[in-house]
Amino acid sequence: MANPVIATPLNEADFSIDGFSVAELDYSGKINLRADFESKHANQSLTKLLGIDCQLAPNTYKTSGDTSVFWLGPNERLVYTNGDVDAMVSQWRNKAGCAAVDVSDYSSVLKLSGPKARDVIASGTPFDIHPEVFSVGDCTQTRFGNATILLSNHSEAPEFQIQVRWSFAEYVFEYIKRVARYV
Amino acid sequence: MFIINCPYCGDRDQTEFSCHGEAHIPRPTETAQMSDDAWGNYVFFRTNPKGYHRERWLHTHGCRRWFNALRHTVTDEFVTTYKIEDPRPPLPTESQTSSDGRQS
Amino acid sequence: MSQSQRLPDELPVGNSIDRGAPLTFTFDGRQYTGYQGDTLASALLANGVRLLGRSFKYHRPRGLIAAGSEEPNALVQLETGAYTEPNTRATSIELYDGLVAKSQNRWPTLGFDVGAVNSMVARFLPAGFYYKTFMWPASMWMTYEKFIRKAAGLGVSPVDDDPDVYHSTYAHCDVLVIGGGPAGIAAATAAANGSARVLLVDENNQLGGALLGTSDNAASLAYRDKALQALKQNNNVKILSRTTVTGYYDYNYLTAIEKVTDHLGPGNGGDAPRQRFWKIRAKQVVIAAGSIERPLVFADNDRPGVMLANAVATYINRYGVLPGNDVVVFTNNDSAYQVALDAASVGATVTVVDTRKNISAEFKASLQQQSIRLFEGHAISSVRGAKGIESVRIMGLSDDGESLHGQAWEIVCTCVATSGGWTPSCHMFSQSGGKLKYEESIAGFIPDTTRAKKSCPNLSAGSCNGVFTTSECVEQGADAGLKAAAAAGKPATSTDVAAFAVNETAQGAIAPLWLVPTVHPVGEGNSKHFHDFQNDVTAADIQLAAREGFVSVEHLKRYTTTGMATDQGKTSNLNALAIMANIQGVSIPEVGTTTFRPPYTPLTFGAVGGQESRELFIQERKTPMHEWHVASGAVFEDVGDWKRPWYFPQTGEDMHAAVQRETLAVRQSVGMLDASTLGKIDIQGKDAVKLLEMVYTNNWQKLAVGSCRYGLMLNEHGMIFDDGVTTRLGENHYHMTTTTGGAARVMSWLEEWLQTEWPEWEVYCTSVTEQWAVMALNGPNARALLQELTDIDVSNDSFPFMTMREGTVAGVPARIYRISFTGEQSFEINVPARYGKHLIEALAEAGKKHELVPYGTEAMHILRAEKGFIIVGQDTDGTVTPHDMDMDWIVSKTKIEYLGNRSQQRTDTSRDKRPQLIGLLTEDPTVVLPEGAHIVAEVHDQPPMPTIGHVTSSYMSPNAGRSIALALLQDGINRKGDTVSLRLMDGTVLQALVTDTVFVDQEGARVRG
Secondary structure (H helix, E strand, C coil): CCCCCCCCCCCCCEEEECCEEEEECCCCEEEEEECCCCCHHHHHHHHHHHCCCCCCCCCEEEEECCEEEEEEECCEEEEEECCCHHHHHHHHHCCCCCEEEECCCCEEEEEEECCCHHHHHHCCCCCCCCCCCCCCCEEEEEEECCEEEEEEEEECCCEEEEEEEHHHHHHHHHHHHHHHHHC | CCEEEECCCEEEEHHHCEEEEECCCCCCCCHHHCCHHHHHHHHHCCCCCCCEEEEEEECCCCCCCEEEEEEECCCCCEEEEEECCCCCCCCCCCCCCCCCCECC | CCCCCECCCCCCCCCCCEEEEEEEEEECCEEEEEEECCEHHHHHHHCCCCCCEECCCCCCEECCCCCCCCCCCCEEEECCHHHCEEEEEHHHCECCCCEEEEECCCCECCCCEHHHHHHHCHHHCCCCHHHHHHCCCHHHHHHHHHHHHHHCCCCCCCCCCCCCCEEEEEEEEEEEEECCCHHHHHHHHHHCCCCCCEEEECCCCCCCHHHHHCCCHHHHHHHHHHHHHHHHCCCCEEEECCEEEEEEEHHHEEEEEEECCHHHCCCCCCCCCCEEEEEEEEEEEEECCCEEECCCCCECCCCCCEEEHHHHHHHHHCCCECCCCEEEEEECCCHHHHHHHHHHHCCCEEEEEECCCCCCHHHHHHHHHCCCEEEECEEEEEEECCCCCCEEEEEEECCCCCCEEEEEEEEECCEEEEECCEEECCHHHHHCCCCEEEEHHHCEEEECHHHCECCCCEEECHHHHCCCCHHHHHHHHHHHHHHHHHHCCCCCCCCCCCCCCCCCCCCCCCCCCCCCCCCCCCCCCCCCEEEECCCCEEHHHHHHHHHCCCCCHHHHHHHHCCCCHHHCCCCCHHHHHHHHHHHHCCCHHHHCCCCCCCCCCCCCHHHHHCCCCHHHCCCCECCCCHHHHHHCCCEEEEECCEEEEEECCCCCCCHHHHHHHHHHHHHHCEEEEECCCCEEEEEECCCHHHHHHHHECCCCCCCCCCEEEEEEEECCCCCEEEEEEEEEEECCEEEEEECCCCHHHHHHHHHHHHHHCCCCCCCEEEECHHHEEEEEEECCCHHHHHHHHECCCCCCCCCCCCEEEEEEECCEEEEEECCCCCCCCEEEEEEEHHHHHHHHHHHHHHHHHHCEEECCHHHHHHHHHHCCCCCCCCCCCCCCCCCCCCCHHHCCCCCCCCCCCHHHHCCCCCCCCCEEEEEEEECCCCCCCCCCCEEECCCCCCCCCCEEEEEEEEEEECCCCEEEEEEEEECHHHHCCCEEEEECCCCCEEEEEEECCCCCCCCCCHHHC
């Protein structure tokens, strides 16, 4: 049998306009982690597994190598990794008091860059992304149009990432393209 | 359009939230032994105060955590928000805020 | 006529226009010329056009009154076709080349208007006329309404699709400053002196506010430019011109409309949106919205040529247009004196009529210098000229202001510049929830800061706060800016605002005169005293309302319509309140004020929607297989936000044919359905089974790893809430499915219980709906087809019904659930979403020799109905228990606690003769009952007929070879075998047999085969 075709929600589409670019990123493994991260035990085992201290301040993320951990909630983290997701999930799932789910395919990740990126994002989200309140290393779940997104700040350049559920990806991408012309 | 202080994420726009009605309505135990009236009271009856109201809110488009809020239903003033496990905050005395919510 | 009223270039006026850039425009079919920088109003006035419209109720000829957005009269129909926009204020339209506008509310022409007959019958058109006349008999309202709607209203709504695009966006700031006049600029400058993020918003095309209309022009503009330059260099400051704050809501959420390209003319904006809707969240707001001059309410004060005094000055100074060569200034305060001087200085013959006596020697001297005649203690008693003022008659005014006396003087004039004083613009403060207080010294309401709404911290500064000189406005603005920045947590150390004053005569010692008497009592004789021009309301209407008992100010507003509609009482509000106070013999504050409503000025729906229009109006959710469906010719159905294939028509097939073919194929060969939209929830933790036990009605303790079970969820009312299949993946690991529409609801439901009621349980729920792409294979050939593609042994022995196996399908990792929503042999293949497209292509290819048919949601509905499987939300409606659905088999008899348990025993849920799900077979097998059709207990010729149930699902079933239906029928289970009657909307009565709900394969052999 021929190698399976791997599709992303947007087939890695991109779009550029003067002062703004958006592109869908290729897959990385994604794991939803649940645990009591306040507990030393849980945190130590996760740190060992990922090499990142998962005791994050709310609405921040940490990156080490090609692994990132995002705060989603007090007992919820999202891991981006290029490692072996299956192995990580089953290791983690077997630890007492923890849960891990492979959500690699759950969402699309868009990279937004260029001087107009803030204005594009502000068109759809009521969350204030001014650098003094949302700086590099910050992330948040919020609303963009009618979609829930995970927004993260990756560079003062600026560069942002928006993660959105697969089924909403086209809506969000078209929304971004439309407002990019208006800002 | 409110600003609501999510106990986990801080001040956020109202459109990130949804309201799920009166807070502090625990599910009864031993339901089989309950009278129709007692059960009906749990299922159907809620207070609807003109004034301070403890409500359950969900940060729908955010951290997806439930929390409680103490809100004035006339002025929409959020006195405080608190985590589910936190004790009920006391009601402000009416002298602090007059009934129409204006500073006195 | 070529700009006959335009002042010569030599005069130091007309700072806003560019005489080197002439523009051509059309009004009521006639071509005129104006200049770049004109408004439509100033250009028309320059051309001597005074008659701009007909009034709302009496169709009286009307002209310009104002120069800004407070204009109540000059509402025009702008542009034509798809670009047309009604009720635009000529004073707010920036002139562009080729502009086309029409006057409104006149037929057939502006000069000769048939509707003006209303004016002659005006004594029969008093306040509340429509309420009184047309409300009885109620049945006739439908008849009256057509005529009233035609006669009323102003402009005409566009009927074509809006060709423009709009943008909406959020903005955040520490300090929002509303208004870019002297106070606003000072506030922004002061606030921005620290690190505060400042947003300065002004509705005009250039900032400056009142500075733009003063004769002290050069100094004013130089002062403004210097301040603005400093602001523009500050990265923390954003300045928006052509932007009107329209609404002020809770927690300092404000909306504003920016006219981005309106001034370029239709279709000339390029890629830019026509308008932008700003949704602003400000920590602090400085309201520097200025003030609006009030007209004096004298007899026939609505004649074209009667204008607000400051408007006359603005047209002269800003646009170089003299509204009339002979000007009568009629005032009760000082501010109009400068207007008189301005008009005289450009060559007008000016007369000042002041209701006050004892005018200061200083004023008298300056008038004398310009040869301006002054009448002290006089008032206008009447005017001449219907379509344009020709002269006024003035008489002495009694000391109490109640009557006129002495000799009448007739003064020839073409313009009356009237000033009844200045009304602070408290709209924004009022909208924010603040209350106003009456300030005697200025005869007006100002914000009462002690009664501001807590959640809307703001400060008012400048003339909207009751100070009227430029220097005071600057001072107060700077102070407010400083305070606002500090309150926002970004204090500035110094204000850095330069003091500034201009040559002006501010309101000064006003002598309120709310209603100018005439020789007849007001309301008698032919003359009318208008206080609300837009809504055509007169002082006599207020008197009538008072006589009829409408003394509450809110009742007065609604009964007379004063202060309503797009005008929101900008020029009329205070006059109306004062006239009412006078009638009742109470003070103005005792009458109180009405609440100002958003929007401050009209705004387009398009702008409010912004980019969220057309394809972006509602999100369209798509599955990983969507492209394949499109390529295969699917017709889509909206299921919630999802686009799901409804059916796949082949060439020449209509919907019925396609659906019948698909439905047959599933039971005869094999069909495939995209089931990716079903909600999927991953549940882990040692207490996972406890959760399932609570949320489902049946037992979950003994479910083996690798096995699946159907479950029904109830809410605490005991009503069916959702259903689905849950599979045990591991010791403490489950995979739950929900209905497509219920996915988010169920996820929230589980989380709510876990977080609020059972926080000590160790259970984690994670939505995995989009992690998995799902194809359901259904039909007798399903196994053979699947076996070709998978390494899993799919034989019945090793992979029985209601179990799950993991392996690969078409070379990619998969979980296969052997569950069925059709009653056929069925496999639901789940692969990671990235392989969804690959999976469907592989199935389609391998399926060729198995006569695989893709089918959509319609065939799915028929197939499940043939088996009597319910759809939550179609066969249930939130009032239906498991017993009503004849599903007692799924309710545990041993389990004590689960959600909704106790409600099963409530008297109402356990009573006899509740509606219950049954099957219906029509007498005529070719007739398909309409869903929703009522089953009636007795058939009458006419409704009402007692109803005992209704049809919930109804289809032509190719597999049953006839029509089938599911229905809720009172005591239905006991009525099986009975014949019932259904009465349709068109009166047809049909008979149907009450049956079991399973129409195909009653033994259920196929699903296990």
